[in-house]
Amino acid sequence: MTAFLVELTSQAVKDLKRLSRIEAEILEHLGELKENHAKGHGLAQNLQGARSLEFNVKGSGAYRAAYVVQEDEQKVTVFLIGTHENFYDEAGRRVKLIKSLMNKARETSREKSRKKSK
Numbered sequence: 380m381t382a383f384l385v386e387l388t389s390q391a392v393k394d395l396k397r398l399s400r401i402e403a404e405i406l407e408h409l410g411e412l413k414e415n416h417a418k419g420h421g422l423a424q425n426l427q428g429a430r431s432l433e434f435n436v437k438g439s440g441a442y443r444a445a446y447v448v449q450e451d452e453q454k455v456t457v458f459l460i461g462t463h464e465n466f467y468d469e470a471g472r473r474v475k476l477i478k479s480l481m482n483k484a485r486e487t488s489r490e491k492s493r494k495k496s497k
Contacts, residue, residue, distance in 0.1 A: 391460050398460065404436045431443050443466050457472050
């Protein structure tokens with residue numbers, strides 16, 4: 380399996396800067412997406428097409444990262460990093476900023492479902 384590129388949107392970079400005290404640990408967890416981009420779970424409703432990676436940072440608690448997989452480009456785009464509190468509300472707001480990525484991810488997901496059902 381080829382390693383995927385993991386990139387962060389400008390908003391996710393700001394999230395990471397706010398969490399600078401634990402930035403190294405967060406980047407370590409995000410790095411896991413290079414080899415296993417399906418590690419997180421798929422999201423539903425207005426976030427369908429995106430995924431959420433859940434992870435714990437020792438001494439700091441539970442965090443999540445919302446991302447979109449672009450299979451054809453072998454790329455993962457992280458658009459939100461934060462704690463569970465208000466995470467999905469914020470992801471819903473940010474998903475509007477990456478609308479073209481989301482549409483592409485939804486189409487890829489539909490194609491995979493069609494192939495499985497045949």
